[in-house]
Structures are given as C-alpha cells and as structure tokens.
Amino acid sequence: MRTPWIVPLESVTADLAPEVGGKALALARLGETGERVPRGAAVTASAYREFLRRTGLGARIRMELTRRPLESLRWEELWDASLRIRSLFLRAPWPTGLREDLIRGLEPLGEAPRAVRSSAPGEDGGASSFAGLHETFLMVRGPEETLEALRKVWASLWSDGALMYRRELGLDPRRSAMGAVVQEMVEGDRSGVAFGQDPTDPSRSVVEAVWGLNQGLVDGSVEPDRWLLDRRTGAVREHRPAMREHRVGPAPGGVGLVPLDPLLRDAPPLEAGDLGRIHGLAMRAEGRFGPPQDVEWTFRGPDLWVLQSRPITTLAQGEDKRSWYRSLTRSFENLKALRRTLEEEILPGMGRDGAAFRERDPVDLADRDLGEEILRREEAGRLWTRAYRDACIPFAHGVRLFLQMVNDRLRPEDPYLFLGLLQGEPTETGRRNGLFLEAAALVQQGRDPKGPTPEDRRLGDLLETLEASLGAELGLEGPEARRGLESLLARTPLGTREAGRDRETLEAAYRGGFGEAEGDFAAELLDLARASWRLRDDDNLILERVLSGAAAALQEGRRRLGDPLLPPLETATRLGATPRELPEPVDLRFGLASGSPAPGSPEAGTPRQLTGQPAGPGVAQGPARVVRSREDCLDFQPGEVLVCDAVDPSMTFVVPLASAVVERRGGMLIHGAIVAREYGLPCVTGVEGATERLRTGEPLWVDGYLGLVVRQEVR
Secondary structure, X not given: OOOOOEEEHHHOOHHHHHHHHHHHHHHHHHHHOOOOOOOEEEEOHHHHHHHHHHHOXXXXXXXXXXXXXXXXXXXXXXXXXXXXXXXXXXHOOOOOOHHHHHHHHOHHHOOOOEEEEEEOOOOOEOOEOOOOOOOEEEEEOHHHHHHHHHHHHHHHHHOHHHHHHHHHHOOOHHHOOOEEEEXXXXXXXXXXXXXXXXXXXXXXXXXXXXXXXXXXXXXXXXXXXXXEEEOOOOOEEEEEOOOOOEEEEEEOOEEEEEEOOHHHOOOOOOXXXXXXXXXXXXXXXHHHHOOOEEEEEEEEOOEEEEEEEEEOOXXXXXXXXXXXXXXXXXXXXXXXXXXHHHHHHHHHHHHHHHHHHHHOOHHHOOHHHHHHHHHHHHXXXXXXXXXXXXXXXXXXXXXXXXXXXXXXXXXXXXXXXXXXXXXXXXXXXXXXXXXXXXXXXXXXXXXXXXXXXHHHHHHHHHHHHHHHHHHHHHOOOHHHHHHHHHHHHHOOOOOOOOOOOOHHHHHHHHHHHHOHHHHHHHHHHHHHHHHXXXXXXXXXXXXXXXXXXXXXXXXXXXXXXXXXXXXXXXXHHHOOOOOOOOOOOOXXXXXXXXXXXXXXXXXXXXXXXXXXXXXXXXXXXXXXXXXXXXXXXXXXXXXXXXXXXXXXXXXXXXXXXXXXEEEOOOOOOOHHHHHHHHOOOOEEEOOOOHHHHOOOOOEEEEEOOOOEEEEOOOO
C-alpha cells in the first residue's frame, strides 16, 4: 500500500528518487528487467523529516553541528557529535500516528525476517558513493524491531564517516535526508560484490565472495575470495583465495560471526558457472544504468539475488578517503584482531625505538654518526606515526563501539555514562603520575634525596626517573630539569580526586542490558573497551618518546650546522650521512577537510562565553593558565584552569594541579579528555582559538556538562 511514508518497490519510479533514494530506485529498475530482487518497500525521506519535525530533533541536531564550524572539526569531535546525535534518535519517542502508519504500510511484507538498508536521496552517484558509511540491519524480526532498525538507519546519516565524507564532497549534512529500503531477508549461503569495471584496470571486472551473508565482507570481519575477470569475456584471469575460517549467519539479535564448517574451508564460495552468472548480472546492470556498477548479490541455493547496485565512484584512488573513514568504524571481531596486532607488534616495537633513542644521546655522536642517526630516527618516527594513524586511531573505536552498543540497549540520558566502567584502568600516564604523586608526597614531607633513610633513597630514585622523563619532554637538561621538577613536586596537591562513578552499580546495569544469553559477549566487549581506553592513552605516550627522540637528534644536527630550519634529510647529508629516501610524512589532521582553515584563529573580539564539546563532567572555576609551550608548564599553579591547544604527554604532570581543562582540540578520546576524566576534572574540548582568546590569570567558569567556558571578568 502506497502512503506518504511507504512506497512498494514495484511502484518506485524515477520521479520518486528525491524521496526514496538511489538504492531503492536501482532495485526497482532491476526488478523490472527480470532480476531476482527481494520483495520490499521504500520508506521515504518524508517519513524521516516528519520524525525530526515531530520530535524536535532537527533543532537539536543543528545545535550539535553549530558549536563550531563543521569544516574545522577533527574526526574525534565528529565521533562525539555522531554518538550524541545517535543517542537523540534512540531516546526520542515515536510520534503518534507515524509509528502506526509505518507498521501498517510494511504489513504486506509479512512475518518473515527483514533486511533494513539505508537509501539516502542524491548520495550514490558517479562522483560519490556512501557504500559502507550508512547502516544496514539484517534478520530483523517483527514490526517493533523494524522500527528500531529504521531509527538507527536514520541516525547513521549522521555517522562520523558519513559526516567526513559529505564534508569532503562539499555537501551540507543539514540539507541531507534519509530514506530506507525494507525487504524480505534472503538468507544467502554465498554472498559478495561485483565490480563491473576494476577501478585500477578498466580491462578487468572484479568479484569478491564469502560463505554466508555479506555483512562479514562489508565490515571486514571475513576475508573474501577475489577473482579478477576479463571484463569483455568474463574469463577468469586470476583467483586470490582467502583464509576461510568464519562466516556471518543468523544469531540472537540479528547476525553474528560463526566458525565456518570445516568441509567448506578448502572450498571457494564460487565455481566457474557462478562467476559467469555474476559477471552477467554486473554487465546487465551496467546496460540498464549506463556507468559500470558495484553490485551486491547473494546465492540462496541455485538462485542469484541482487541486493543493491550503485555506480562505481569516479574518484581517483588517492582522493577517495572512504576506506579510512570506514576504518574508524570497525567490527567487534576486527577490533579484537587489531588489538592483538597492537599489543604484540606495534606498541612493543614503538616502545623499543623510543627507549633506544632515549638511551643514546645525540650530543655524544660524531657528525657522520649523528647524520645517520637523524635519518634512522626520522624514518622510525614517520613509520610509527603511520602505524598510529592506521591502527591506533581505529582501535580507539573500541570505546565508541562499546558506548554505542550499551546505549542502544539501555538508552541512558548521558550517552557517556558508561565510560565510568572504563576509567581507572592502568595506563602509562597513570603509572607515571603515580610515581610523580609519590615523589610529591616525599618532597612535601621534607625528605632528602641524598639522605640515609629508605624514604630518602626512594625519593632519590624517583627524582632520577622523573627528571629524565620530564627533562626529555620539556627540553630541559641538568640542574634546570631538577629545579623545574622539584618546583612542580612542591606545589602538587596530594588529595586524591574520584571521578564520581559507582563502577559496581554501572557494571550491574551494563550486564543487565545484555542479559544472561549474551553474558559472555558483554564481558568480551567490556574487556575490549577497557583495552581500547587504556591503549588510546598509552599509544600517545609511546609515540611521543619516538618523536621526541627524533626531534632531539635533528635539533642537535641543526645546532652544529647553525641553521634551525634545515629539513631532516639535508641536515643529515650535510653532516656526512649517505642520502636515502625517507617515507612520506604523515598528516595526523587527516580528519579535517582539505583546504580547511587551521583551527585556533579567533574571530574579531572575544565573547564572554566560549562553546566547545563536553568532555569531562563537572563544573569548576579558577584563573586561566594558558600553556602555549611545554616550558609554560613549569609556571602552573594549583587551582588554575589548564588552557592549551592539546594536552600532550609532557603536560600530564600538571593536570593534577588543575581545577579544569580547556582544549582547542576536540574529542572525548583525545589524551587530555582521558586524563581529565581519570582525575574527575571538568573538561571542555574543541574550544576554537582557546589559547588566543583566553589570557593567563583571567577568572574562568568551566562547565563540563554543557561544554561551556565562561569568562567571569573581561578587561
């Protein structure tokens, strides 16, 4: 039955594309040509707009996205905005009438399980494709589950990856809308995708296939077999087999990863005849639509079903950042594998290099040896920075996946409430600051590091350890490092602060949200999230040691040559090192739109109230201490508000002195926000131009609940 909100797929026509989206229109056209398309209906973008209008979500979403200019937001800030918007969708009650209309309009699909897929109008074309950036839900049962899946599909319009991709394309997300396709679920036994034309070689087509459902291929949890075909004839040019260990199939609550039947592990999902049929489907779709198509398909027994078809984007490989955007939203199984790589390979290797650089003082090296050391450290710094971007940053999604799953089940008013279950995990920062507080207590007790008692000797050991760390990070040496350290220790408050979370109560609520049947999964998810929280802090410190070591060697080389601006390669070769090609530098501002202005430039005038992102609950007031360089940390006084571009590892010594933290850089999972929450400090991140607009000494009121910084006195 056709309504303003529901259109049966067989009734979808080209003039309805602005309402139903490209996915629904493509399926309707393929069905007209005789392809097997699962029976279904399109939920229109008007239904989405009606939901926003009746619930007031439209205004709240606009507020989320106008805290700062969208083009200046980093990926961390977009993560947070996306999580908060998703929480708004989940908590909003269904408007009277709309809910009933949707249920009634989808009744013709019957009681069979359903698939609910996104179909955003105007956003899958030859110049852009949102493949993998919006959500799909499989094995959805009954009207209530369908409505829940639908609201999550709507919320995925505001996913971090989708927001970044729209920004890259110059699309205003506030003008976007979301349609959806609801179809009978086809439980395929073999599934995959076909590219009618290989984007890297126009003479080829590509087919990828997995056992089971397609979700494992889409989210990266199941490696596909890959065939390269002659585009003209369909003949197989090459087969690249996969490690076949798992498949995605029906599971409680939808679908899940299950071990593959041992009899299938040595068998590719497709035979020659299957490949010919899939290639033919891709060519027919291209004949129907014009451009080469990216076709998703599944086999149920001998029957080949088409699930969706979209044009292959014309973006060049180097320009298309969707793969990185998708990497920020990894599956549970993918994150578990990534954790092993981080804990067993990347972080130990990064740590070994950082320790080696600290032990070898560049000042002691002859010129030629120093030049070689500069190249070695520069190379290591760039390689580890790339590993940080490609592995450490995506692994931080473990925290977000945890929050998303628990919020989906329990729907707390505060979408960050269950971060309380992650705080208190032992981190590198926590261990180091524990030593710092122990030393502060001994200094304030009047202990003598050269004295005879065990406490005196302990203080001496602590000072030696901390002096090396603080000196390296602040660029201090010898007596200057010791004086700076002792000054900080003497004024560090010794009272401990609690983050205010009852972990036992939270954990009981968390486990209750999953139920007994999912108890093992809930425990695994919590363990993964705690590792993600811990490593998100540790990786910053470990990488910082590598980069500090590289900077120290380069600084010494420039000093000897009398030129403080020489590039690393030229510095090294002028010192006598053998020239060699270095890896490309890695830009960790990857989440910013290309060409966007550098954050931090204040507008004319300074308003009394600055707006950022709420990153640590609580309110506090105190005089500002603007830290623009590491040396500024030595002047920090107890009770001041730490105002900085971003809390780097060298600043964590002064966080215990602060009453609150204000950062220009935004995000709940940046180093400063994590440390602030561990100490129970109010924290506001993403305050544009914080270090230029605010002045040391001016009184501030910091509200970490609302993300506000109020200047109490403006001279």
